[in-house]
Amino acid sequence: MKKFEAKCLEEAYELATNEFNCSITDLNIDIIQQSSKGFLGIGKKSAIIMAEQKRDCRREFRRRDTKYRKNSINIEDVSKKIAENCNNENSRECAKTKCKMESIKATPKIKEKDAIFDNFYTEARERIDEKCAKIFVKKEGDEIIKEIKRDVNNLFLGTCFVLEEIKVEFYDAETIYIEFSGDDSALLIGKEGYRYKALSYILFNWINEKYGLMLRLEIAEFLKNQEEAIHNYLLPVIETINETGSYKTKPLDGILVHIALKRLREEFPDKYVAVKTNQRGDKYVLVNEYRTKQQ
Known part of the structure; x- marks a missing residue:
């Protein structure tokens, strides 16, 4: 019998089973000492057992070991048997595999990478050109008006x-x-024109994407009134620009900035006219002379 010592009985059992390479039920075990934690480490004891393997288990282990040694595997014999089975039982599958290999060998060689890329991009361009040709086919004016009005x-x-x-x-x-009119048309404008802006944005994206056209949206004469107001504001501005050559408008909101931009560009086609944004996010129109580089 062998002696095993550990912190507890479970660990001692585990040491014994590892030593004899068997289950705990195949061992004869005598407990010599139980483990104890003691008090504050004083009187601490470890578990001690004596263990040996049962005789029946030894005989069975020896027989199994002897049988394994007598019937040792020869790799060459196994390889021959596998080859025979492949030739006899799986001849059809082997024939199929052989045909596949021959077909792979018979396939033409792959083109060079440059040729593949050239063909790919050429075909891709042709597909894109065909797609674009279909998208940008212009319809008749009456047909466009009919479709937009219906939708x-x-x-x-x-x-x-x-x-x-x-x-x-x-x-x-x-x-x-596009013009909206009727009893509730003014409700589509919203406070400070926020509904007008949203509706204008939606309709513009749809019409420009599908037909490639711009949009002029009128709701209950809102656009007309805005244009009159901004044109009245721009009258003294235009005089100042004629005198000084440059000007920066007050912050303008929404549709007003676009109306002012269009009006000033029409008035001063030879000047630099653009929409700018200040640090607070307000937009304004700047009119200035074009800056040419001195040679």
Whole structure:
């Protein structure tokens, strides 16, 4: 019997099973000493056991070991048996595999990488060109007006607003004019024109994306009144620009800045006219002379 000592009985049992390489049920165990924690480390004792393997387990282990040694595996014999089985039982599968290998060898060689990339980008360009040609095919003006008028009226058909039939026509060759009128049309403007801005943004993105056209939106003469107000504001501004050559407008909100930009560009086509933003996020229109580089 062998002696095993550990902090507790469980660890002592584990040492014994590892030593004899068997289960704890295959051991004869005598407990010599129980483990004890003591008091504050005083009187602490470890667990001590004596263990040996049962005789029946020894015989069984020896028989298994002897049998394993007699029937040792020969790798060469196994390889021969596998080859015979492949030739006899799996001949069809082997034939299929051989055919696949021959077909792979018969395939033409892969082109060089440069040729592959050239063909890929050439085909990609052709597909993109065909797609773009389909997208940008211009429709007849009457057909465009008919489609936009139908879709816009259907959009507001189920709303709670009381509106007349929405007017849709060409303002110029590149701009669609849409006008909302009716008892509740003014409600589409919103406080400080926030609804007008949102609706203008939605309609513009749709019309510009689908037809490649600009938008002029009128709701209950809101745009007309805004244009009159900004034009009255710009009268003294234009005089000042003629005298001094430059000017910066007051902060303008929403549609006003675009109206002012258009008006000033029409008045001063040879000057630099652009929308700028200050540190607070306010937008204004700046008019100045073009800065040319001195040679």
